[in-house]
Amino acid sequence: MVPRGQPRGRKTASAWAQSSLETLSGARSSEQLTSLRNIQPNPSDRPRLVQVWVLLLELVNSVSNGSIKAKREVLEFLFEMNYSEPGAGYKISDLKDGPVAAMEALVALGLVYKPSRQSDTFFPTKVGRRLVANTGSGGRTDEKNVSASLGTCEIIVETNFRLYAYTTSKLQVDLISMFVHMRTRLPNLAVGHITNESVRMALRNGISAEQIIAYLNAHASSRCRSGRIPSNVSQMIRLWEAEKDRVKTKSGVLFDKFETEEAFDMVEKYAFEMDAKLWSSRILKTLVVADRAADQVKTFIKSNRIA
Numbered sequence: 001m002v003p004r005g006q007p008r009g010r011k012t013a014s015a016w017a018q019s020s021l022e023t024l025s026g027a028r029s030s031e032q033l034t035s036l037r038n039i040q041p042n043p044s045d046r047p048r049l050v051q052v053w054v055l056l057l058e059l060v061n062s063v064s065n066g067s068i069k070a071k072r073e074v075l076e077f078l079f080e081m082n083y084s085e086p087g088a089g090y091k092i093s094d095l096k097d098g099p100v101a102a103m104e105a106l107v108a109l110g111l112v113y114k115p116s117r118q119s120d121t122f123f124p125t126k127v128g129r130r131l132v133a134n135t136g137s138g139g140r141t142d143e144k145n146v147s148a149s150l151g152t153c154e155i156i157v158e159t160n161f162r163l164y165a166y167t168t169s170k171l172q173v174d175l176i177s178m179f180v181h182m183r184t185r186l187p188n189l190a191v192g193h194i195t196n197e198s199v200r201m202a203l204r205n206g207i208s209a210e211q212i213i214a215y216l217n218a219h220a221s222s223r224c225r226s227g228r229i230p231s232n233v234s235q236m237i238r239l240w241e242a243e244k245d246r247v248k249t250k251s252g253v254l255f256d257k258f259e260t261e262e263a264f265d266m267v268e269k270y271a272f273e274m275d276a277k278l279w280s281s282r283i284l285k286t287l288v289v290a291d292r293a294a295d296q297v298k299t300f301i302k303s304n305r306i307a
Helices: 013-025 030-039 048-064 068-081 097-109 146-150 170-176 196-204 209-218 231-244 261-273 291-303
Strands: 121-124 153-157 162-167 181-186 189-193 252-255 277-281 286-290
Touching: 048 068, 048 097, 068 097, 068 170, 068 209, 162 170, 170 181, 170 189, 196 209, 196 231, 209 231, 252 291, 261 277, 261 286, 261 291, 286 291
Parallel strands: none
Antiparallel strands: 153 162, 162 189, 181 189, 252 286, 277 286
């Protein structure tokens, strides 16, 4: 694998790996670079996405700097990016600290695209969207087999919500632990429970129920009936998400102490016509309007001399 724009007199694979690591995570110790070269003596001998992961896993450790929270944030971002819409732009300012710190390195690896260094918008690339889950049948051979190259993962989910993940990949276990309460970890097996609280934690971190279900189905063991997780499990995950969205908050401004009902009715009608009315009580002569329209309602009250 040779970065784009590389001149014909290209660097050796080991020299490219060293310079790329120095760009991604700053000056690394010679011991760390030697360790990486021992793991991957010739990157061109492996599929393209596996070459990316050799550097990406080093990046995750570098950005986290020993912080489990930062490492989790970066892994969550990679998990979410796998389900991003092709060609859609996303705001960097909406991301957590971990992905923000790793953004320039992800751009250098070609996982995301930024129109300029100062831009607050990034676009996940085709490679970035295929980092975690297995790709469809239309993908290239190396991309379809990247999960197997990094460590296969077969998941069995029982109707009692117990989950068995047969894998030797620490990355896969870290991904699963984002929405599963892990109970046992063995060299080639991880056991856990899908619980209300574990799913709620994933939802709070921006992972949707459909993303969880899609990941579990993508890695479902061939021993599972119909090759999918039990229907009662997927339905319950969706129900837990629906409970989270049952109550929604909106920012608004309260107007009260209207002297007459006529004055209240006039302002209420104005807010309703603007599609800014959130709640009102004629008995209490109290009105709540959307925050975006509060200034316009104030101007209307003053212009009509409504006390």
